[in-house]
Every structure is written in C-alpha cells, then in structure tokens.
Amino acid sequence: MQLSGAEITIRCLEAEGVEYVFGYPGGAVLHIYDALFTQDKVRHILVRHEQAALHAADAYARATGRPGVALVTSGPGVTNAVTGIATAYMDSIPMVIISGQVPTPAIGLDAFQEVDTVGITRPCVKHNFLVKQVEDLATTMKKAFHVASTGRPGPVLVDIPKDVSQHMAEFLYPDSVSMRSYSPALRGDPAAIQAAVDMLLEARRPMVYVGGGAILGNASGQVTQLVKDLGFPCTNTLMGLGAYPATDPQFVGMLGMHGTYEANLAMQHCDVLLAIGARFDDRVIGNPRHFYSEGRRIIHVDIDPSSISKRVRVDVPIVGDLSHVLREMQTLLDASKKRPDDAALKEWWKQIGEWRGRNCLAYDRSSAIIKPQFVVEKLYEVTRGDAIVTSDVGQHQMWAAQYINLTSPRRWLNSGGLGTMGFGLPAAMGAQLAFPDETVACVTGEASIQMCIQELSTCKQYHLPVKVINLNNRYLGMVRQWQQILHGNRYSESYMDALPDFVKLAESYGHVGVRVENPADVEPAMREAFALKDRVVFMDFMTDQTENVFPMVKAGQGLTEMLMGAEDL
Amino acid sequence: MEDHQQPMRHILSLLLENESGALSRVAGLFSARGYNIESLTVAPTEDPTLSRMTIVTSGSEEVIEQITKQLNKLIDVVKVFDLNEGRHIERELMLVKVRAEGVVREEIKRTVDIFRGRIIDVTEKTYTVELTGPRDKLDAFLEAMDKRFILETVRTGSSGIGRGEWILRA
Ligand SMILES: Cc1ncc(C[n+]2csc(CCOP(=O)(O)OP(=O)(O)O)c2C)c(N)n1
Numbered sequence: 140m141q142l143s144g145a146e147i148t149i150r151c152l153e154a155e156g157v158e159y160v161f162g163y164p165g166g167a168v169l170h171i172y173d174a175l176f177t178q179d180k181v182r183h184i185l186v187r188h189e190q191a192a193l194h195a196a197d198a199y200a201r202a203t204g205r206p207g208v209a210l211v212t213s214g215p216g217v218t219n220a221v222t223g224i225a226t227a228y229m230d231s232i233p234m235v236i237i238s239g240q241v242p243t244p245a246i247g248l249d250a251f252q253e254v255d256t257v258g259i260t261r262p263c264v265k266h267n268f269l270v271k272q273v274e275d276l277a278t279t280m281k282k283a284f285h286v287a288s289t290g291r292p293g294p295v296l297v298d299i300p301k302d303v304s305q306h307m308a309e310f311l312y313p314d315s316v317s318m319r320s321y322s323p324a325l326r327g328d329p330a331a332i333q334a335a336v337d338m339l340l341e342a343r344r345p346m347v348y349v350g351g352g353a354i355l356g357n358a359s360g361q362v363t364q365l366v367k368d369l370g371f372p373c374t375n376t377l378m379g380l381g382a383y384p385a386t387d388p389q390f391v392g393m394l395g396m397h398g399t400y401e402a403n404l405a406m407q408h409c410d411v412l413l414a415i416g417a418r419f420d421d422r423v424i425g426n427p428r429h430f431y432s433e434g435r436r437i438i439h440v441d442i443d444p445s446s447i448s449k450r451v452r453v454d455v456p457i458v459g460d461l462s463h464v465l466r467e468m469q470t471l472l473d474a475s476k477k478r479p480d481d482a483a484l485k486e487w488w489k490q491i492g493e494w495r496g497r498n499c500l501a502y503d504r505s506s507a508i509i510k511p512q513f514v515v516e517k518l519y520e521v522t523r524g525d526a527i528v529t530s531d532v533g534q535h536q537m538w539a540a541q542y543i544n545l546t547s548p549r550r551w552l553n554s555g556g557l558g559t560m561g562f563g564l565p566a567a568m569g570a571q572l573a574f575p576d577e578t579v580a581c582v583t584g585e586a587s588i589q590m591c592i593q594e595l596s597t598c599k600q601y602h603l604p605v606k607v608i609n610l611n612n613r614y615l616g617m618v619r620q621w622q623q624i625l626h627g628n629r630y631s632e633s634y635m636d637a638l639p640d641f642v643k644l645a646e647s648y649g650h651v652g653v654r655v656e657n658p659a660d661v662e663p664a665m666r667e668a669f670a671l672k673d674r675v676v677f678m679d680f681m682t683d684q685t686e687n688v689f690p691m692v693k694a695g696q697g698l699t700e701m702l703m704g705a706e707d708l
Numbered sequence: 709m710e711d712h713q714q715p716m717r718h719i720l721s722l723l724l725e726n727e728s729g730a731l732s733r734v735a736g737l738f739s740a741r742g743y744n745i746e747s748l749t750v751a752p753t754e755d756p757t758l759s760r761m762t763i764v765t766s767g768s769e770e771v772i773e774q775i776t777k778q779l780n781k782l783i784d785v786v787k788v789f790d791l792n793e794g795r796h797i798e799r800e801l802m803l804v805k806v807r808a809e810g811v812v813r814e815e816i817k818r819t820v821d822i823f824r825g826r827i828i829d830v831t832e833k834t835y836t837v838e839l840t841g842p843r844d845k846l847d848a849f850l851e852a853m854d855k856r857f858i859l860e861t862v863r864t865g866s867s868g869i870g871r872g873e874w875i876l877r878a
Pocket of ligand 1: 615616
C-alpha cells in the first residue's frame with residue numbers, strides 16, 4: 140500500500156509498540172502531526188517546551204526499559220531538544236527522536252527554521268540519520284529502534300525533511316535489520332569470566348561496585364544473587380541505585396562525591412573490586428591517582444569496550460551483556476568447591492562495621508527549621524519506599540539519593556551524567572504515563588523546578604497526578620555549598636531572589652499547593668498530599684538555608700578525603 | 709587515564725560506510741575527545757558502499773586503545789586496524805612547485821632524480837615535482853631543497869596498507 144512518509148513514520152511507531160510520543164508541532168512536522176491525527180494507536184503528549192518532551196520520553200524509557208519517543212520540529216524545536224538529548228546520551232537511555240527538517244531542496248540555503256540537526260546533535264546521540272528519500276524511511280526507523288535499544292543503549296535521531304514526510308512510498312516494515320558495522324557483543328569471554336570467578340574467590344577484602352549499566356541491562360536480579368551468594372559488600376552509584384537493594388545489610392550505601400563513609404573507604408581499601416556496568420567517572424572515584432595509590436585488582440564487566448580501562452586500568456576486562464556474563468559467573472561459582480575465605484571476610488566486615496559506626500548520614504533531628512534530609516526521610520516513610528522518585532539536580536538530588544532506600548531498579552530517575560536541572564518534573568510525567576497506578580514523586584529545588592515549571596500545565600491536561608516535593612532553601616543550594624567550601628563564602632549569584640508564591644502558582648495551573656514551614660507539619664502534610672491520588676500536589680517545604688550535603692569529596696580530591704560535616708569546614 | 713608513556717605515532721586504517729556523515733563523525737570524535745590527528749585521507753574502495761580511511765595519530769598505548777575503541781563504537785565504522793600491529797607500507801603523495809630559473813634548474817632536477825621524483829609540469833620559471841614515499845622521505849626532500857625555491861607544497865597525508873596476506877576487508 141502506498142503511504143505518505145508521515146503515515147509511514149507513525150506506522151513504524153505502531154509496529155514498534157510505541158504507546159506515547161512526547162512532542163511539539165511546527166511547520167516541518169505538520170504532515171506527521173496530520174498523520175497522528177487520523178489514528179488512535181500512538182498517543183501524543185503535548186508538552187510545553189521541547190526539552191520536557193525529551194525528558195519525559197527519557198524517563199518513560201528509564202522506568203519501562205522500552206525506548207522513549209519524542210517528536211520535534213526543525214530549527215528551534217531541535218535546539219530546544221538538545222539538552223534533553225544530551226541528558227539521555229550521558230545516561231545511555233534508549234530513545235528515538237524524530238525531528239522535522241526543511242524540505243530537501245531547501246537544505247543548505249538557510250531556509251526558515253533550518254539548522255544542521257545532524258551536525259548539532261552528532262556529539263550527543265548514539266547515532267543519527269537524515270532521511271533523504273521516502274523509500275528509505277521505514278528501514279531507517281527500524282535501524283533507529285535497533286541501535287537505540289541494543290548494546291549500550293542511547294538516543295538515536297531521525298531527521299525527516301518535510302517533502303520526505305509528504306512523498307508516497309510502499310510501506311513495508313522490516314522484521315529485523317542487520318548492519319555490518321554494528322553488532323554489540325553479547326557473551327563475555329569464557330576465560331575472562333573464569334579468571335574473574337577465581338579472583339573473587341581469592342579475595343580477602345572484596346567489594347562490588349554497581350553502576351547504571353546493571354539497571355539498563357536488566358541485571359539487578361543477577362547482581363543481587365551473586366552478591367548475596369558471595370557475602371560481599373556492595374555499593375551502587377547514583378545511576379545504579381535500586382540495582383542492589385538498599386535495605387539489605389550487605390549494602391554499604393552509595394559511593395562517590397557524596398557517598399557514604401563506609402562505601403568510599405571500602406572502595407579504596409578493597410583488594411578485589413568487581414565493577415558491574417559502571418565507568419569509574421570523576422564523581423565516583425575522585426582523583427584517579429589517589430585511587431591508584433592503593434593496589435587492588437579490578438574485574439570490570441561492561442557492554443561497552445570503550446568504558447573499560449578508560450579512566451582506570453583494569454585487570455580482568457569482560458565485555459558482554461551483563462545478565463549473560465553474571466549468569467555465567469554464577470554458574471561457575473555454583474560449580475566451584477571453593478568458597479571465599481570466611482575468616483578474612485569476617486575481618487573485612489568488622490572493619491566495614493567500624494566505618495559504618497561513623498553514622499555519616501546523621502543530621503540534626505531536633506532542628507526547629509525543616510531539615511531537607513528530614514523531608515526526604517518522611518517521603519520515604521509515607522510512601523513506604525514504594526514511589527517512583529524523580530529528581531532534579533542539586534543538593535536535593537543527593538539527599539534523595541542518600542535517604543531513600545531503593546529496593547528495586549527503574550524507580551529512581553535522575554540525570555546523573557549531564558546533571559540537567561529541569562529534568563525532574565517532565566521525568567515524573569513520563570513515569571506517571573508509563574505507570575498510571577503508581578505513586579510518582581519529584582524531589583526538586585526552587586531553582587531546578589523553575590527550569591521546566593511550565594509542565595505543570597501538561598500535568599493538568601493529561602491528568603498526571605505527580606507529587607512535587609520542593610526543598611525550598613532560596614538558594615542554588617549546591618552552588619552555594621561549593622562557594623562556601625571552595626570560594627570563601629562568596630555567594631556569587633546563588634541566591635534565588637524574587638521567587639514566585641509556589642502555592643498560588645500551582646493553584647493557577649489548577650493543582651493543589653501547600654506550603655510547609657514547621658518540622659511537625661512535614662509528615663501530616665505529606666500524608667494528606669499522597670492521599671490525593673488524582674491530583675497534582677505541589678509541596679513547598681521551607682528548608683534550612685545553610686544545610687550542606689555530607690560526606691563530600693571535593694572535586695579533584697581522593698575518594699577517602701571526605702568532609703564529614705560542618706566541623707570539617 | 710594516567711599516562712606515563714611517550715606518545716607514539718600510529719597509523720590507523722578504517723573501513724567505513726561510504727555515507728555523507730561518516731567523515732564528520734570520525735573527525736568530530738577526534739576533536740571532541742582531544743585526540744591528535746597528523747593526517748587523514750579517505751576515498752571510496754572497489755566496493756562503492758565502503759570508504760577506506762587512513763588516520764595518522766599519536767598517543768600512548770592507552771590513548772591509542774581508547775581511540776580504536778571509540779572509532780569502533782561509531783555506527784558508520786565497519787573495521788579498524790592499527791597498522792603498527794603488523795608489517796605495513798606507508799605512502800604519501802606530494803606535489804611541490806619550485807622556482808627553477810637559470811643555474812639552479814639543473815641542480816633541482818638532480819635532487820628530484822635522487823629522490824626518484826618526477827617533474828610533471830615545466831614552465832620557463834617553475835618546475836612542479838611529484839614525489840611519493842613514506843612521510844620521512846618527503847620531509848627529507850623538502851629539507852634537501854633550498855627553502856627559497858619552494859613556492860608551494862601539497863601533500864595528501866599518508867595512506868597505509870598491510871604487507872602480504874594481511875588484508876583488511878569488511
Ligand atoms: C541546566 C543547569 N544549569 C546549571 C547547573 C549548575 N547547578 C548545579 S546544582 C545547581 C543549583 C540547584 O539549585 P536548586 O534546584 O534550588 O537545588 P538545591 O541545590 O538548592 O537543592 C546549579 C545551578 C545545572 N546542573 N544545570
């Protein structure tokens with residue numbers, strides 16, 4: 140059957156089982172919007188800014204594991220989307236972005252709303268395509284979904300000129316595609332897997348370090364089984380939270396710049412480190428030279444060979460799909476008669492217990508001003524740890540990561556790699572659409588929330604009853620913290636002046652707004668808010684302006700050179 | 709990655725899809741990640757869907773390993789070989805226009821002959837010389853020439869190929 144390029148685009152989405160497209164129309168995509176109008180299989184969510192379309196689609200992907208889809212027009216539509224594309228790229232999120240382009244004869248002539256989309260997005264996509272003729276469209280779409288969702292996932296952009304979306308072609312969606320230049324490894328090298336298992340069984344001070352790859356690779360079940368079986372301590376990165384259950388005694392907390400004392404020390408002093416789907420980035424291991432100063436053997440399992448030995452040289456590299464590799468490891472382990480040295484392990488746990496005794500996440504619970512940590516703890520309690528939590532970027536993000544004990548994957552959605560303020564609210568929308576019956580909470584700050592606040596309108600239109608937890612400290616808190624610690628208390632441009640009345644603002648969008656000023660009101664307000672199942676509730680908590688996130692490893696410092704609290708400043 | 713080694717010159721040979729964006733993806737990767745490019749050549753192969761690219765770069769073993777991995781990760785790149793890993797041949801083409809008047813005309817001709825170059829264009833006042841060889845041979849020729857006579861040089865950058873049965877195919 141002959142279909143227009145626009146119809147083909149939508150039929151491809153349908154064939155991929157896409158439920159939602161997050162987007163914003165404009166001239167170059169009018170044919171595609173027309174094709175959307177005449178069908179009811181793929182639902183379009185009209186956001187209020189293209190950045191939000193990307194974040195919402197991205198969060199949909201993070202929460203479900205299926206590629207998120209966004210649709211934007213040429214020129215400003217694309218440039219507005221770039222922040223969202225880069226956010227997804229840095230966190231390896233599978234997405235397909237469809238962008239309109241000026242008609243092919245106009246390309247290169249500085250036509251109205253023309254930008255070099257393929258050029259602008261090249262450094263922040265896994266791959267991109269410019270479709271030059273309608274006959275290539277269906278295959279290109281198939282390739283886009285294939286590349287986005289296999290191997291190390293990532294965003295793939297398909298740029299469709301307006302005339303291509305108008306021209307007619309026979310529609311035939313291929314069942315599969317093979318690309319001679321793209322075939323991600325699946326199975327790890329058996330010899331390396333055996334070497335890894337031997338090394339793990341010889342360890343006296345082992346440590347397991349789990350990153351976002353374990354979640355992306357749906358390997359958290361295998362991670363948990365392996366760690367439980369071995370009796371080893373385990374830490375998750377910011378992106379890995381939920382991969383290993385935080386409520387388990389073998390979990391030593393998140394590691395890194397704002398990681399726990401015990402996680403960072405165990406990371407530094409272990410003798411065998413098993414890194415799973417993680418990338419040893421600067422926020423996680425601090426200064427690599429300091430990290431090297433302590434000898435340890437490293438096993439690194441990752442789907443992306445370029446992540447291995449990039450910042451830290453490893454001893455046993457294993458490239459492969461995490462669940463495959465971990466299953467193989469488990470099989471070898473089950474078959475082996477050897478067990479980890481019990482006495483050594485006991486000694487190591489004793490040491491870790493002492494580090495834990497520092498109680499590094501303690502804070503002042505008798506404060507008359509609301510402590511942000513207290514709000515996050517209450518959020519955890521009131522939702523019984525059962526909410527999907529999205530976050531923006533700043534101190535509130537770190538407190539959410541520290542005080543919410545995630546027990547399962549894909550329920551903590553945050554921008555870890557790019558650190559994009561504005562992510563939280565649109566991400567909550569994407570998660571709520573993916574799981575309409577779940578509780579979705581967005582932990583944010585008064586600065587971050589204003590970067591995509593217009594999405595309160597989208598929440599209204601599509602009845603997305605997300606709960607906004609605004610930790611309002613009237614500061615770009617994380618910036619203020621760095622200025623206090625690293626720039627001699629010179630608070631340059633970090634005070635958030637002229638704030639709106641968030642309660643009235645929420646109300647004007649048709650939502651419920653609440654301001655909470657006293658610690659005693661935190662829990663009751665939250666209970667009331669979460670009881671309003673079908674409403675957006677914007678909770679504006681007036682929190683302590685001077686609170687800092689601890690522990691803290693200053694940028695460039697060693698992982699164990701932690702500031703533990705105000706007394707260290 | 710902590711680097712203690714001296715950077716070394718490497719010749720990377722790539723097969724990539726002969727598509728419009730492929731070159732900019734490779735070039736973009738080098739600039740975005742701060743890798744060094746000494747030269748880059750590219751042209752289609754006997755299979756018109758494939759291009760062959762030679763990149764001359766330098767870096768420590770670790771950096772070269774990263775470059776190779778990152779190149780392999782590009783969707784348009786079909787294969788990457790580090791020619792330094794085996795016996796290989798490197799050739800570059802250079803065109804040099806020299807001022808050739810009066811007495812030096814003969815002297816220039818002799819130097820060209822020594823380097824097995826060819827004079828491919830002659831005017832009353834100039835010679836245009838064609839020379840192929842490994843990079844150092846071309847460098848040596850330029851050094852042997854009196855700088856005052858060199859009007860223009862055009863170099864293609866190195867192309868490389870493995871020796872004997874070492875064959876790079878898709
Ligand atoms: C788009 C963007 N711009 C700037 C920054 C730098 N930045 C990181 S945290 C932060 C402050 C965030 O303030 P707020 O949202 O109020 O959160 P708080 O740190 O106070 O909890 C800033 C400006 C960023 N991460 N993203």
